[in-house]
Amino acid sequence: MSAERTFEFIPCNEPDPWIETTAASAEVRQFARESLRWQAQEIIDEVLNGTDPGEELARARLRRCVAQNPGRPERALLQQLMLNRDRQGESIL
Secondary structure (H helix, E strand, O other), X not given: OOHHHHHHXXXXXXXXHHHHOOOOOHHHXXXXXXXXXXXXXXXXXXXXXXXXXXXXXXXXXXHHHHHHOOOOHHHHHHHHHHHHHHXXXXXXX
């Protein structure tokens, strides 16, 4: 599934319906959700700790995405990736 479809498919007011539909146990679903969030937060932290002046605009955009998605770093990171792709006119992945 493409990132665009994933982002549009998950309504912001529902708790991760894509993972709730799997046959996995509640513990596995919770672990997967927390793991994804942890990984996304690690990536965000790494980018925001960068010091390259040429990347300041990207860091500012990422800060805005994080502010728009409090407690949801996976959504913030996805939003940032989609914004970057749209600004470049091509996929960065």
